[in-house]
Amino acid sequence: MPTTVEDVTAKAEMVEIEPKSGVALKSTTVGHKGNEVEPNGDGSVEKEGEENKKDGGKVDEVPVPDEVETKSGISFPGKLDDGKLLKAVGLRKKSMLGMGIKIYAFGIYADNEKLKELVTTKVGKAPSKPTKDMYQIVVDSDVGIMVQLVIVYSGLTMNMVRKNFDEGLGSAIKKLTGGKNEELTKKIMGEASDEIKLTPGSTIEISRLPGYILQTKVMGEIVSTVESELLCRACIYMYLGEDPFDKEAKEKFGTSLLSLF
Numbered sequence: 001m002p003t004t005v006e007d008v009t010a011k012a013e014m015v016e017i018e019p020k021s022g023v024a025l026k027s028t029t030v031g032h033k034g035n036e037v038e039p040n041g042d043g044s045v046e047k048e049g050e051e052n053k054k055d056g057g058k059v060d061e062v063p064v065p066d067e068v069e070t071k072s073g074i075s076f077p078g079k080l081d082d083g084k085l086l087k088a089v090g091l092r093k094k095s096m097l098g099m100g101i102k103i104y105a106f107g108i109y110a111d112n113e114k115l116k117e118l119v120t121t122k123v124g125k126a127p128s129k130p131t132k133d134m135y136q137i138v139v140d141s142d143v144g145i146m147v148q149l150v151i152v153y154s155g156l157t158m159n160m161v162r163k164n165f166d167e168g169l170g171s172a173i174k175k176l177t178g179g180k181n182e183e184l185t186k187k188i189m190g191e192a193s194d195e196i197k198l199t200p201g202s203t204i205e206i207s208r209l210p211g212y213i214l215q216t217k218v219m220g221e222i223v224s225t226v227e228s229e230l231l232c233r234a235c236i237y238m239y240l241g242e243d244p245f246d247k248e249a250k251e252k253f254g255t256s257l258l259s260l261f
Contacts, residue, residue, distance in 0.1 A: 069105040074150045076107035084109035084146055087256040090239070090249025092149075094164070102152045103164070104204075106246075108239060108253055111144040116260040118143055126261035130254025135240045138257070139233050142212050147239060149204040158196045158218075161204070162189040172234035172241060184231055188216055192223040208232045 064078030069089040078086050088108045093100045115138070122137045138145075169185040188206070196218055205217040212229040215222060244250040 067107070069107070072102055072105040072150075072152050074105035074152065076105075076148065076150075080109055080146070083111070084144065085112045088249045088252035090246030090252075091152075092245045103156065104149045104151050104153070106150070106239070106249070107148045108249065109146045109148065112260075114143045115257075119257055119260050123261075126258055130251070130257055132242075134257055135250070135254065139236045139240055142208065142210050142229075142232065144208065144210060145236060146205055146207040147235075149206070151198050151200055151202040151204075154200050156198045158189075158192050158194050158198060161198065162186075162192065165189050168238045168245070169231070169234050171243075172237040173230065175241065175243075176233060176237060177230065181230070184228060185234075187226045187228075188214065188224055188231065188235070190224060192216070192218050206235060208236060 064085065066075050066077050067086055067089050068075045069091055071091045074089075076086055076089055086107050087110050089105065090108075091105050092103045094103050095101070118141050119134065119137060123134060127134070165188055166182075166185045169188060170180060170182065173179075173181050173185065202219055203217075204219075207215045207217075209215055212227060212232045214224075214226050214228065214232050214235055216224045239245055240250055240253060
């Protein structure tokens with residue numbers, strides 16, 4: 001409805017004057033209709049633009065964006081249902097017949113608060129760039145970390161995955177201890193059936209749980225749960241050690257560590 005002269009007059013400060021003496025008798029101020037402030041039932045007034053905090057003052061959580069592993073086009077959620085945050089994405093390649101075959105894309109997730117407490121306590125002052133010691137601190141700890149693998153190669157079988165991990169873990173264990181432990185390396189995928197079909201987009205999740213427990217899921221089904229500090233260290237070492245599966249992913253993880261300070 002159009003604003004009338006009467007509306008404008010009603011919103012202005014109204015001062016009643018005694019005609020003979022010129023003394024103001026009373027004054028009433030009414031705010032502009034668009035910014036009018038109404039008192040609450042108890043006489044208090046809420047400030048304009050202030051959120052109503054009757055619900056406890058909770059603020060909606062800012063969503064964490066997804067991230068795409070560019071070489072494969074695989075997208076990873078920025079945050080998992082259990083609260084772990086995505087720290088880096090990468091690609092596992094394997095040389096076959098002189099060609100680099102894309103095997104799987106991966107995302108490394110971590111318990112951000114535990115990771116921050118660990119790194120800031122152990123390192124103290126933030127270095128100018130990620131150091132070998134920083135990565136090793138993460139490798140040796142039992143902070144919750146999950147590596148999500150998304151299959152890219154169309155011809156991948158469960159037997160090929162098992163062999164790949166046996167080799168990777170075996171190499172990591174040798175670098176960490178100077179020796180081999182074939183019995184231990186076979187435990188991570190040992191119970192996964194060869195009948196499991198791995199098509200592009202299939203997922204494998206390897207989680208390091210507090211207490212040095214390594215749990216493996218294939219397509220959402222648990223295939224192994226092993227309590228072993230060495231196995232947990234070796235698994236994370238494959239991605240953050242001296243010869244990682246994807247150097248760029250390791251560097252991204254290192255940058256995320258610096259942001260914790």
